[in-house]
Amino acid sequence: MLEGKAVVEDTDMPAKMQAQAMSAASRALDRFDVLDCRSIAAHIKKEFDAIHGPGWQCVVGSSFGCYFTHSKGSFIYFRLESLRFLVFKGAAA
Numbered sequence: 001m002l003e004g005k006a007v008v009e010d011t012d013m014p015a016k017m018q019a020q021a022m023s024a025a026s027r028a029l030d031r032f033d034v035l036d037c038r039s040i041a042a043h044i045k046k047e048f049d050a051i052h053g054p055g056w057q058c059v060v061g062s063s064f065g066c067y068f069t070h071s072k073g074s075f076i077y078f079r080l081e082s083l084r085f086l087v088f089k090g091a092a093a
Helices: 016-031 037-052
Strands: 005-012 058-059 076-080 083-089
Touching: 005 016, 016 037, 016 076, 016 083, 037 058, 037 083
Parallel strands: none
Antiparallel strands: 005 076, 058 083, 076 083
């Protein structure tokens, strides 16, 4: 497992949820090839949907841009290994 090596760039999540996001990312990297960003993102999204209810979104890659509205307390952007992870729960604008 790669736990503990993630670097949080920005977040408004509670600490426990941040740890869950980074652990989910670590498990996904153990399970999938690092180039399979779609499967890694799907794994994290499904885990968060199961734990925290539906509506979670996840973006994984080495380079991406995005613009979104999220529910307060549900956003984290971190890096782990060579990838960047964005996890958030969507919200109406």
